[in-house]
Amino acid sequence: QVQLAESGGGVVQAGGSLRLSCAASGRTISTSGMGWFRQAPGKEREFVAGVGWNSAYTKYADSVKGRFTISRDSAKNTLFLQMNSLKPEDTAVYYCAARNPYSGGFSYTPVTHDEYPYWGQGTQVTVSS
Numbered sequence: 001q002v003q004l005a006e007s008g009g010g011v012v013q014a015g016g017s018l019r020l021s022c023a024a025s026g027r028t029i030s031t032s033g034m035g036w037f038r039q040a041p042g043k044e045r046e047f048v049a050g051v052g053w054n055s056a057y058t059k060y061a062d063s064v065k066g067r068f069t070i071s072r073d074s075a076k077n078t079l080f081l082q083m084n085s086l087k088p089e090d091t092a093v094y095y096c097a098a099r100n101p102y103s104g105g106f107s108y109t110p111v112t113h114d115e116y117p118y119w120g121q122g123t124q125v126t127v128s129s
Contacts, residue, residue: 009123022096030074038092050109057107
């Protein structure tokens, strides 16, 4: 099993940037599809960004495309989410999620949370206007 721990959340003004990290332990994440999700109060958890177990393939929600970038550092066994041009509507708890190794095609990046068996505890991001 893999354990995931997010960090990097905080309070930022609209237009600012944050970089979230997801440190993995227990096994490598270099061969797993990974994703970032978020959940705002009173709303369902939604897909933000994903990367296939071949890191050349990424996918983004339309709401963050062009502003957020997902990346993986295999040497550090860490997943990142660089968030630029933040908006108040980006305010949410952000979760890191992992799939099992080599699950699905190497470019497969599912957008539904039930396709990710492993989750971190989340980190709060608050964007003030």
